[in-house]
Amino acid sequence: MVTDPIRLVISSGFSSFVPINSWKRGGLALSLWKRKFSERIICESETKTSREELLAVVGGGAAGVYGAIRAKTVAPDLSVVIIEKGKPLSKVKVSGGGRCNVTNGHCADNMILAENYPRGHKEFRGSFFHLHGPVDTMSWFSSHGVELKTEGDGRVFPVSNSSSSIIDCLMSQVKQKGVSMQTRKAVTSVSIANNGKFLLNVQQQLADNDERVEADYLLIATGCSRQGYALASQLGHTIIDPVPSLFTFKIEDSQLTELAGISFTKVKVRLKLDNVQRNIPQLTQVGSMLVTHWGLSGPAVLRLSAWGARYLFSSGYKGKLIIDFTPDLHEENVKSILSHHKHQFAKQKVYNSYPFDFGISKRFWCYVLNRQGFGGDILWASMSNNSLISIASILKHCTFEVAGKGQFKEEFVTAGGVSLSEISLNTMESKICPRLFFAGEVLNVDGITGGFNFQNAWSGGYIAGTTIGRLAHPILDHPA
Template sequence: MFDVIIVGGGAAGFYAAIHIAEIDPTLKIAIFERGKNVLSKVKVSGGGRCNVTHGEFSPSELVLNYPRGKKELLGPFHVHGPGDVMDFFEQRGVPLKIEEDGRVFPVSDDSQSIIDCLVTEAQKLGVQVLKNSAVKQLSKLRDNGRWQVTTMNKHYQGKNLLVAAGSSLKAWRFLEDLGHTIIPPVPSLFTFNVRDPRLAEIQGVSTFASVQVPPKKIFSSKEGLNLKSAPREEPVLQAEGDVLVTHWGLSGPSILRLSAWGANILNEYQYNFKIKINWTPEYTLGSMEGFLREIKEVEARKTVIRTRAVNLPKRLWAKLVHAAGIQTNVRWAEVTKEMLQSLAKELTEGTYRVIGKSTFKEEFVTSGGIDLKEINFKTFGSKIHPNLYFAGEIINVDAITGGFNFQNAWTGAYIAAQAIGSKK
């Protein structure tokens, strides 16, 4: 018999257990982990460095990084935000650093520092960690109102239940059986698979760009569609930021932001769609044409390939020049009107076909989960069942990359812990 059962041995589960035990050391707390290792997602986060949180300390700015959960997390972030998380680890001997892009890492650049801290604290406080204990059934007993957790070999009972099982289909099914609404999960943080000669053999190139996903209906199945005659419609998705060319296509903050904000739309598209890239966001098609005409006059004797008109990586510039039909030895003076217009289009409105997605590094994030309307965000408790709480990705909250998904986990775990630990 436990006072608190926590399903999920990840960041949210350990953080909650530690805070509950600190509030009331007399409580008997158990973490149930299905695998042989705990905190596995912490281990791989940030390329093995663990992107603990983000150095954005204004809750109103912080919530802008959450495609789902923006409104609901504003209050909780006032209660427990990135500064509080940083204090937690630093007070326990794990110094942290804020990098230029705002991401927060341990000074050690090793996720094991975070894992060791959480495991040590939990042990010190007497939290029981049951590994290889996959939950087979979750139910509420009618006679005493307690929660019963069934593993392969045993039944366990607890007064309070905190589900912090991440994106677990099995956990979602259990909660659905208990009357909760589950928003169907779809991938939320992924890169784009693009096979295109303009991107071939230039992996590693990174530059600031604007990326759009146009409405699908403006693209015809006929290859000969003249896009100039197509209706001008607002893009369904748009983002600005660094775009990274990879072996399989495109990644970088701009692409990841599109994947997060467009999780449901791109799932509907079955990850087969077109994107428009403006490699020079300060220019439009028209203004770029005018600018290139000026370059043609000023740099008439120089070859186009060696004279970058805009500040782009050399390899990308060369690819776009060739895509515009301009050969290596062509000088600016020899550029025809058609070539110039084609180059302007490649620079500002290049269209690329996306033919699938890839997981971003080892990090797998989904949208979907428990409907936010069924959660009391002052306690992260269920509105349907008393003594049932949630934290982390189990709820329909997700964020762009940069430590924001972990922050959701820490915040929810802390607030749930306060509610559980303070009960008389």
């Protein structure tokens, strides 16, 4: 066995190698111990073999934890440490209303799956999901004791309806594989040491001194935290300025907000912005929608906000939202239904009687009538042909002024991050800095609501962990 000398990595900023005999003979240990300022000394074992290496994972979220577990699975002798400034898996805990939307089970075709990523849809058409897709994710959790279910819209949740099932599973694997989890610590800077390894400056909360960690591999999986962007920049990467994605729309319409709680099963929403003149298909979305006390929300609106994230940011979150409340009916059909209803219920008040074909509630029907200026006592018999055309028009082209954005608290998703052009997606390794890897939302990737953002984390973490494990132990490869 070939032994290395003890390596001293001292928080004051210098790194040196001291022969073991010198350490025993001299008073170096005593003098260091008596230094005026407390310094942390990290000593590698005298019997450490030349093959032992360290992977440092910055970020204890879904991508970081999944990647660490995978790396340790492929290379059991690889030392792996996760450095997390807060609580590990905190986003997993709150996602999906505390249920954790693990992935989406309705996208078996990877080309279709890729189309759910406003940033990443072109790049993800390649090998990314072929290497580890939703089916692989579901299989992994199932094989590790988490029973899953797929709901009607494709969202996958643990049968327990609790994110704790996912967290407990991951943390159990962290412990079982021997991954070290260091919390309440932030990596404040990173550089390349003379020996080609990564030198991380780690700051512990409520501590006066920093510590240095020297790593052979570095996986940055910090989500939308600026910590990750800063580290990536220090290592030569380009950062695309992050802006919010997946948010609700604030609508200044007091009569509409009085309808808070009303939902629509299917509407077509189109976003019109002054700074976007060309036709962008993704700025029209179809799906369910919800009226809130500040405006509009629901899957259709959230998808629209994701695809329009950068356009909305540059427009100051001002624009027009045009909604078709009867997307399965042509405007002439809507007018025909209204005309038929008029003749059938001529003596009834318009407020009290309306066609059920539209699938809207009475409260919203009254809102439509109020917007068009129709009084509460008017009878259907008194409705002119122009009045019917007016109602049909607003049901098909109802326009709202977007006055700002709300916060979709379950997601915390951003558009922006490390440029995908600088990453090899089949390995998740940097094209700029060898042995540097990225996974998750730190990259310029974001998905629409429905489990797609977590799938990006699982896929990226798995690929990065696999690559690192194979580099650490090229002969060994544990596929499980």
